Amino acid sequence: MSSGNEYNYVEGPALDVFESLGYEVFDANLVDEFPDNRKKLSDVVLRNRLRGAIERINPWISENNLNKAVKEIVNVDGVTSMRINKKVHGKLVKHNVSLKQDRGRGKKHQTVKYVDFEDPEKNEFLVLSQFEVAGLNETIKPDIVVFLNGIPVGVIECKSPTITDPKKKAIDQLLRYQNNRNGIKEGAEKLFYYNQLSVASWGDKSIYGTYQTPKSEYTEWKVHEDKTKEKIKNELGKENLKSQDILLYSLFEKKRFLDFLRNFTVFRDKGQDLVKMVARYQQYRAVKKALNRIKKRNKSDKQGGVVWHTQGSGKSLSMLFLSLKLRRIKDDPTILLVTDRQALDRQIKSTFEQCGFPNPKRAKSIEDLRRKLKNNTGQTITTLVHKFQEKDEEERFPVLSGDKDIYVMVDEAHRTQYKLLANNMREALPNAFYIGFTGTPIEKNKRNTRRTFGNYIDTYTIDQSIEDGVTLEIFYQGRLADLHLDGVDLDKVFNRVFQDKTEEEKKEIRKRYAQQQDLSEAPRRIDNIVLDILDHFEQKISDPFKGMIVTTSRRAAVTYKEKMDKYNGPESAVVISGDHNDSQKLKKYTPTDEGKERIKDRFKDSSSDLKFLIVCDMLLTGFDAPIAQVMYLDKPLKEHNLLQAIARVNRPFEDKNYGLIIDYYGVSDNLKEALYKFSEEDIKRCMTGLEDEEVVSRLEAAHRKSKSFFKGKKIDNSEGCVEELEDEQRRIEFNKAYKNFSKMMDILLPSKKATPYLKDLEKLGEIYTRAKNRYRDDSMNLEGAGEKVRGIIKEHITTKGIETINEEPVSITDGEEFENKIEELKNNKSKLKEMEHALRYETNVRFDEDPVFYKSLQKKIERLIEIYKKRRLEEKKVIKEFKSMIKAIRTREQEAKKKGLSDSTELAIYNTLDESLSIDQKELKEISKEITKKIEEEKTVDWKKKVSVQKDMRKGLKLYLYQKPEVNLNKDEMNHLINKIIKLARTHY
Structure with a gap:
């Protein structure tokens, strides 16, 4: 029970x-049997x-x-549990089970439907609720299991x-139920063969994922697309809506759940790696709005619109x-997926294929694209926009299809949709419906994403993404301004070296060979930057996080690699494209396509x-590596290219609090320009300065809040x-603060602006750890606090002689050690x-070993504390009583022997x-002895998972007790007693 x-x-x-949603509900708190x-x-x-x-959905089906x-x-079988899950999904959604049966025209294969999606x-x-499931090593009891036609889908x-x-705690339990923790089989994996949605809820907030969704990717469902909150309140009969209400209503309303199962759940198959993914609310919302726009399309209006979802929120x-x-x-x-880069074209086709989308085709050439669009309908085609090129003899690009059922989706629509190629595409497909997908729309006089595609279909801003935990806040720091080359000194050197040249010749030399890029690639400059990168990485970035270095050219990338190796930096790899005319030095560091994939995976x-x-240019778009925390930027990126690059971090x-950009080139002005099209509200947390007043102010506020729990005390x-x-709720609030x-x-260290707070961090860390140990509060943890902070706290606490953050509190059964710990305390109140x-703590964790004994102790503790609080009992007397209770717990075996029993089980x-x-x-x-004997005779290997063994055990115990005339119990009393005994047996054996 909960x-x-x-x-x-x-x-x-x-x-x-x-x-309220019309489900049949069985509540374990209200009914005895399921x-x-x-x-x-x-x-x-x-x-x-x-x-x-x-039978209901397939009325034709025979008994056999x-x-x-x-x-x-x-x-259902499969090589892995995820493969089984995919098979089950296929049977439910694709109806890929067929059985031979004669329905009046001879034996033919008939499709079996397990779900009626239409009705x-x-x-x-x-x-x-409280549905008990036996796994390999334990029996689990999830709080709520949702069944669709008898299949456990949620x-x-x-x-x-x-x-x-x-x-x-909720997510950890879900992951444990799903079976695998550190290679150890736990939980009840079989339940999750069928799982479509997994939800962790604590009332005020609810988050969801699906089978094997990583902990960091569980997310909230924020809005309902079709109904206002008032309508939902009315339907659910609630005065106030919580996150849980919105999520359950949005995902499990019958029609929507079936839609989600059928159209918004995919498996990405990369050979050995199979990942299951379900839509987030902004993706579901955008699709619904796009379909509504398509439904209402009108020739007089612009045929399309823009889906503007910030970088990293899942546009693909x-x-x-x-x-x-x-x-x-x-x-x-006909679905046409348009990109502007070879890598993206390959990537989007690969994504569609890996997710089981039927037969997407890639246009191999200009002619191949024309042929596909002209002669075939109903295809899904990926292409580069560059394939919409004119032939020399043509004055105007030809119409390839006037079909209205052509849907053009343009990825990264901000980049190439404003010139001739894009115009050619519209000439070729005049009646198509165009949707632009972008994370960085452009709104300028000459280039305007919204004017090109139509009004926004849906927007999902940077701040919304951060608030939802879909992306992290990015912090910015400019470094090494003093390393920029001094133009005046350079002019003196230049004039002296080229004094034999005319002014015209000098001007041409400057134009060709003394551009800012050439200056920035000076080996001595890179030398200094690499030393700074290594110092910064060691001080600021903790395992397992990693970094990217972005350079001005392929040549500069190689120089950075050589300098990293020269100064014994951590292992690094260059990822650049190659060219036939490259020097041997460039070729040495240019990986093959297979090599690039290996580097990315590593x-x-x-x-x-x-x-x-x-x-240099590669991996700045479309490369998702959540483990990357810092980008060292030494390249003059602008506009959408800059915004896309920084989104890599x-x-x-897990344990990653933020992304970090270290700027060696000076792109802050470019950043401001790139962000001008966003509203202030949209970008208030995009690339905050690492030591900006706002960050320091947030630190000060957090510091004040943490200390506010101890007013009047130092x-x-x-x-x-x-x-x-002492109060649990107060501990919870302190823990959060x-x-x-x-x-x-963690964000500011090792900045000097964090230094004034280090001593208080150490002192509060000591309080935190001692509270955790004293109140046996296992739920207090430092997840997300950052490795540097944990290190500071652990080091400080060790030197003070307090238990380190990873040690468990001493158990009262540890005798001498516990006594020593008590004696170290300075006053009776603390003792x-x-x-x-x-x-x-002991009576709670040991309760199931002997509920009668431990319940009596719990009552005695409460009674003593109540009397003590009313000042009717001295501290010394309470301590004496507590010592006698501790002795009673330690001497359970001796107590059993005194009564003539063999051990604490009897x-x-x-x-x-x-x-x-x-x-x-x-x-x-x-x-008691006879019952213990019977249990030991009946129990077999894994008996707790075998219902038949437990039934026989119950039957045998009942028969034995009914034969005892002194045991005068009615049927209900007897069942209640047997249940208690079986529960004891499950605990002790």
Whole structure:
């Protein structure tokens, strides 16, 4: 069962939403049995419900084929669990199961449908709470499981909003359920063979992913496209909407869930690597709006529009989802995917192919593109815009197709859609519907993305992306201004070297050979920059994060590589394109296409020693490596090229708080110019200066908040401050504030502007760690605080003799060690608090070992504390009572022997029987021994996962107890007692 807060705040309200959506709901808190007809706990498909749905959706099916159709879902095999998941999705969505049956015209293959996508009400939607599933090594009990026609398609893990870091706890539990942690088989993997959506919810906020979604990619669902919040409130009967309500309503409303399953879920297959992806809310919203624009298209209006989603928010997938939907709702639409670079053309075709999109074709030449557009309909074609070229003899580009069902999607629409090639494309396809996808739209007199394509279909700004956690905030720092070459001194040198030349000749030499690029590539300048990069990387960037160095030319990239090696820097690799006329030196460092792929894979791998990529033009667009945290920029990028480049470091990764741009070229003015088209609201967190007033102000605010929990106390007094954190909710709030302070320190360190706060960081770290240990608060953690900050805290606390951040609190059963720890405390109040929380912790974690014994201890603790708080009992007397309780916990085995029992297991059974039966101690002891013996005889290997063994055990225990005349229990009382005994057996064996 869920805890009270968890059920009241999260699980119960979630079940209410499902009930409002028309689902059949079974709440474990309200009903005793589920309608699951399972033979064993490892069965996850509800077979009877699956059979009923197949019969309802396929009324023609014979009994024999019905059995086969059920087996097709229940017994799915595959090399990996993700391959199985993909197979299941195919059976549900693509109807790729066919069975031979005579329907009056001889035996033919008949398609079996497991889901009716056209009529949602023909399907059965069911929700079960606390659904128990046996895995390889443990039995799990997810809070909520969603079934579609008896198939478990959704898992929701609920956490109380009153605990610390409910997000981390919920996602960690979902990932553990899914089976693999550090190579150890855990959880119940089979449940997730069928999983389409996984949700982590803590009431105030809910986030979702799908099977094997990385922790950092779970995201919130912010809006509902079709209905206002007021309408949703009315439908759900709620006064206020929380994140959980919006997410569940948006994703699990029957029609939308089926749409999501069918059109917004894809598998990206890269050979050995198979990744499942589902749409984010901005992608779903953009597709819905684009389809609505298509539906309302009018010849007098511009045929199209712009989807402006900031860099890193998944534009390519939006194009894929829109294409999938168009193929579904239109008769043979032609889809043309246009890019302006070979790499992007290859990439987008590869993305569509890897995600299972049917037969995308790449235009190989100008003639091939014309042929495909002229003669074929219903194709999906990828092409470069450059293939819309005119022949010499043609005055005007020819019309290739007047079809209206041609949909042109232009990736990076801000770059090449304003000149002759783009005009040719519109001449060739005059009635097509054009959609531009961009992360950096342009709005200038001559080049204007919106004027070219039409008004915005959907926008998703930089700040929205950061707020959603889809991208990270980027910080900017200009460095080494003093290394720029002095123009006056250079002129003196130049005039002296070329004094024999005329002024005209000098002018020409300057024009050809003394451009800013040539000056910036001076080896001595690069020498100094590389030394600075290495110092900065060592001080600022922690494992496993990596960096990119962007240079002015291929030649400069090679120079950087040589200097990195000269100064024993971490492993680096050059990624540049090659040319037949290249020098031997350039050829030496130019990787092959296969080599580039290997380098990219190694860079993305956190276990690889490759720490730096050195590039010129390549990998500045379309290259996603979340592990990249810093870009060292030594290139005069402008406009969209600059914005796209810096977005390489804005992808989320575990423990990554921000992206960082170190500017050696001086592009800040270019950045301002590039950002001018955005509103101030859109870009307030785009490339903030690393030491800007705003950042320091945020640090100051976080520092004040962290200290505000200890008003009237100096934080040097760590004992007094720890006492201030006794209240759980106060600890939760302090934990949040302290983590935010740590994060801001991580961003600023090792800047001198962070130095004044270091001592307080150390002192607050000591308070944090002591509170974690005293209150046995495992939910307190420093995730996201940054390696540097953790290092500072750990080092400081070690020197003070306090447990380090990774040590567990000392258990009261550790005898001498615990006694020593208590004696180290300076006053009785501290000793009392330490013992109280140690006892609370032990009685909680050991409760299931002997509920009767530990429940009595818990009541005694509460009674003592209540009396103490009313000042009717001295601290010394409470401490004495606590010591006697600690002794009782430590001497459980001796207590068992005193009663004539063999061990603490028999003692736990004895206590349970004693609570339920009114018989003398001698008889009670004999019954306890006999029950223990019977359990040990019945239990087999993995007996806890075998329902049949447990049934036999229950039956045997009941028969034995009914034969004892002194055991005078009715049927319900007997069942209740047997349940307690079986639960004890599951704990002890």
